[in-house]
Amino acid sequence: MKASRCIAILGAGPAGLSAALWLRNLGFEPRVLDASAHAGGLQNLNYLGNDWVLGQMGQTGPMLATRFVEHAAAVGIAVETGARPVRLSGGPGSFRLRLDSGQEIGCVALIVATGTRYRAEEVLAEVEGVAGVAPGRIAYGPHAFADLGALAGKRVLIVGGGDNAFENARLLAPNAAAVHLAVRSRPRAQQRLTTAVADEAATGRCHLLQAARVLGIKEGHSGAEVTLAVAERNERIVVDHIHVLAGYEPNTAFINSVFPAELRSGMHLDTQGYLVVDVSGHTGEPGIYAAGDVCNPHFPSVVSAIAQGAVAAKTIEMDTRTW
């Protein structure tokens, strides 16, 4: 019998909570630590319905997140919010993880399930005049979906080329006065959404600006005057709102400060900063595993995060048999 069966899990999104459930069922003591004020992860910000999770019909993102957190609580899994790791020491079988509260946790292994964050202010940081834009005119990330009904009759510029940007354009176009969708390079959105936006563009309700870059924003008499470089020319439009839906970045920046060099030499990040793992959730550093969007740039979703969390838990159970 080992002295400790504690597994520290960084991140209380679907991946971290799924890993915790599986670890609990496998006889471990998972301890889930989330840096934010709320457990449940990115689904807390999904203001639309989530129809992609088998057996969870009619759920919004926040409803799903609540279900995941309640499930963990119901089986006695410890989930701590506002808990930010600051230093890892020790090694496999006897890690020590210090939190910003000063608390130190002893654990056998650790799972990184810190997900991604939406790109926000940095997207327009270099844009001339952005600091003078009226408060509330620019919505960053999922917040652009929070109250679509309030945008009826408004002119909206959407910046981004992925699913979120095209979904936003598709939903706004029928009721907005005008929707401009500025895509920096090639659209990355799924075909269902690009087709829907193309249909709206054909009716004149949506304007797709390809190879477009925002150069400047100025408050004018009747709205924000936006100058864009579109292919070879400059274009000027006037809008009431700007939605920045320009993708996600993995939450891996903390690794360099929290993990000492000797506990991250086996870990690798890809060119976008995602953790590289094998099919079992191994990071390459003994005792350190990863699951969910933080290591899944190709297919970020609730179901893949849940599945990867389960895989990492099962891998830990098998690996620790020989420790």
Ligand SMILES: Cc1cc2nc3c(=O)[nH]c(=O)nc-3n(C[C@H](O)[C@H](O)[C@H](O)COP(=O)(O)OP(=O)(O)OC[C@H]3O[C@@H](n4cnc5c(N)ncnc54)[C@H](O)[C@@H]3O)c2cc1C
């Ligand atoms: C608007 C929106 C709509 C979406 N719609 C869908 C959909 O319809 N269907 C679908 O399947 N997916 C959808 N997704 C994607 C889905 O939410 C994610 O794929 C899923 O939440 C990933 O789970 P995860 O546990 O890997 O990461 P996350 O849910 O991102 O959770 C990671 C957690 O880690 C925490 N964290 C970050 N850094 C640290 C740190 N240093 N220490 C401790 N904790 C940390 C975060 O606070 C967060 O709670 C949507 C996402 C968004 C934003």
